[in-house]
Amino acid sequence: MFGGGANLKLAVSNIIKQYQPALIGVGTTCLSETIGDDVPLILREYILKNHDPEGPAVVSVSTPSYSGTHIDGFHGAIRATVDALAKKENPDAGGINLFPGMLSPADYRHYKEILSDFGARYQMLPDYSQTLDGPMWTEYQKIPAGGTPIKEIVAMGDASGSIELGRVLAKTKSAGKLLADKFAIPCHSIGLPIGIKETDLFFDRISAITGKPMPEKYVQERSRLIDAYADGHKYVFEARAVVYGEEDLVIGMASFLSEIGVVPALCASGGKSGHLKAMLRDVIDDFDAKGITVMEGVDFVEIGEAAKKAHADFFIGNSKGYKIAREMKKPLIRIGFPIHDRMGGARIVHIGYRGAQQLFDCITNTIIQCRQDASPIGYTYM
C-alpha cells in the first residue's frame, strides 16, 4: 500500500552489515514493478543519505516476471552492471570485453583459457566459473571467491573491442552495444561458439582484435575434432534431434548438429524474440529442404506434441525435458541449464573445439548404445 522503499532500504542496510559486499545487485519483481516503486530513485536516496565513499556500488535491473524469460533477466543484469560501472579512464589499456552467454562454469573456464592462450587481456562478465563450481571451504564464505572483479567491469570502458556471444542477443540492446554507443568500442556480435563453424568465427574475432593467429593448441584440437567427425559420421548421419532451451543455445546446438549430419528436426524455445527461425536458417545448410520445425514461446506440453511428429531419435536440452523423452522412450542428452538429474552439469563443456569434441562423442555414443541395446546379438564392437 505504501510502497516498498522502506523495506528495500532496510534490506540494503542489513546486507551491507552482514556481507560487506563491494557491489549489491537489486532485481525487481512483478510486485515492485506494478506498485510503481522507482527502484533506482529509492537506491539513489539511500546512497545520498548514507553517504559512504567506501560503500558498495548498487546496481538495479528491471526484471518483472511478466516480460520476457530468464535469459532477458540474465542479459539485462549484465547490461545494467556495465552501464553503472564501466568507465573510460585509460584509453590505451585495450583488452577484450567478453560477454559469454549463459553457459556452464566449465565453458567459462574454457573461454578464459582460450583468451589467456592468445595472450589477450580480457574482461569477462559474468564469470561464475568459480562461484558456481568451486572448492569446499574451511570457513563459511559470505561471498564466495571468484567472479569478475569490479575494477575489471570498470575497465570495460577502455577495451579495444567487445565480443558478445548469441545471435539473438545480437538483436537486443545488449551490454556490448551499450559500450559501443557510450565509448565507441567496436562490438562483435556472433553466435555461441558451439561446433566448428561457430567456434571458427569466435577465434577469427579474437584474432582480429588481438592481431594474433590461433594458438597451436587449438589448431591441434580442431584437427583432432575433424578427424573424430570422420570416424563417427556414419553413426550420426541423418539422426533426428529435438533441440530445446534458450534461443541462442538452440541456435548454437542446431548449428553443431547440422555440421555433423544430424537433422535438428524440432528446434524449440520458451523465448520468443521473433528471430529464431531466421537465425536457424542462417546456421543450417539446406534449412528449407530439411523440413525443420521451429517453435518459439512454447512449453514442454507443446514440445512433446511436436516431438512425436518429428520422428526424433534423441532429445538434447536441459533436464526439464526428461518427462517427454521418457514418454517417447528416447534418450535425452543433457546440456545447458538446469541439469537437476545428473551429476556434473557444471563440468559440461559446450563451447570451442573441445566442447564440440565432447558433444560429438556423447551424441555418437548415445546413438551407438541405442543400436547396441536394441540388437539381439550383443555385439562388443559396433
Add this chain to the structure above:
Amino acid sequence: MSSISILEERQAQIHTKGTAPFNMSCDKKSLAGSVSQRACVFCGSRVVLYPIADALHLIHGPIGCASYTWDIRGSLSSGPELHRMSFSTDLQERDIIFGGEKKLYASLVSLIDKYSPKAAFVYATCIVGLIGDDIDSICRKVAKEKGIPVLPVHSEGFKGTKKDGYKAACDAMANLVGTGAIEGIRPTSINIMGEFNIAGEAWTIREYYERMGLDVVSVFTGDGRVENIKRSHGAALNVVQCSGSMMHLAQHMKAKYGIPFKRVSYFGIEDMSKALYDVAEFFQKDYPEVMEKTQTLVREEVKAIYPILKRYKERLKGKKAAIYVGGAFKAFSMIKALRSLGMDVVLAGSQTGTDEDYQVLREMCDDGTVIVDDANPLELSKYSIEKGVSLFVGGVKERPMAFKLGIGFCDHNHERKLSLAGYSGMLNFAKEVYASVTSPVWQFAPYGKR
C-alpha cells in the same frame, strides 16, 4: 574471513539453552535483508494442495511462479498424475495493464475440457492481487458452466509468509469438505492430515491404520482425490501431522462437523508408535480390539528394525547434529530420532515455529543447544561450525552450505525421493544419516573430518 556477526534485530530469535531466561521472539515477518529461508505465501498453498492428483492446478500469474513450483514435491499418486503439471496463465505485460480475467477464464475452460479434472484450484499470485482480477467470480462462473468445483486459492505473496499460504490452501479445501456423500463410512474411520505421500509415505501410514482395523476416508493431501476430500467429514477423527500446514482445516472441521483431531508425527520409532497408540486410544472405549492390534503392529515393526538400528547407533554415537526445518513439530521428532541413533542435537530451529513450539523445543534440548527461528545461512553456518556438527538435517536450501563446509547433509524436505516416515522410513533415515556422516569422502575436506 571476518567473523560472522548477528544482526541486532535478529538476536531475539536466537537462543542458547541454559544461558539466559528463555524469551524467544518468533512468528513474525522476516527481517528485510536477513536472507530468510522462508518461501512465499503462494508456495505455501502450492505445496499443500500439490499432491491432489486428480485436480487441475492453475497458477494465475506470470510464468515464474508456476515454473518455481513445477513438480516440486516427491508426492506419489497411485493413479492420475495431473498434479505434476504446473499450469499457468503466463500473464504478460499487456495482461497486467488490461487485466487477466479473460485469459484466466479461457485457460480454465480449455484446460478443463482437455484434462477433465475432478476439481480445479486457481492460485492467485502477487500480481493478481494488485491488478484486482476478480478470480472468485471467474471461478464461480466456470464451476457453473463445467459442473466441477473451481476453487480460488488466495495466496497473494504480499499477504504474509508461507504459513498464510497453508491457511489459504485449507480455506480452499474447506469448500470441498462436506460436499460428498458419507453413506457407508464406518465409525472406525479417520482422515490422515498433513501427510503428502512423499516417496509413498502416506501408503505406509495408511497400511498401519488399516492393520489396526481402521479405515482411511481421505488423506490430506498425499495421493489425494477430490472425491475423498468431499466426503472426509464422514470420518470420526482427524489425525494431523505437519500441524503447521493442516491445523487450520482440522480446526474448521472440528467447529463445523464436530470431528476431533489429534496431532501426531510419523518420524522416528518413538513418535510413530505414539501416533498409532494415540489413535488407538481414541477408539479404545468402543473398539478395544484396535489397541490390541496396534500393540501387535508396533511390536512386530520395532522388532524388525531394532537390531539394524542398533548397529547404526554404534557407529553414530556421540556425533553432533543440526536441525533446521520448516515446521517446528518436525524438529521435535528429529531430535528424538537422532537421539535414538545416539547423536546429540546441538542446533535446532524452524522457519515457522510458534511460541508454544519453542517452549517444547527448549524443554527437549540439552543445555548449550542453540535454538533459532527464521534463520539464515550465515547464522546456520556460524553455529554449525561453532558446535562442530557432522550432520545437518534440513531442506535443499541448506544443502550447499553443509556440503561446502564438509558437513554431512540429510534432506528432510518435500523435494526428497526417500521415504522417511514410519518404521521402514526410520530405517531409511538411519541409513541416510549413516551414509551422510561416515562417508570416507569427508577425509578430503579441507576442514578435516568433523
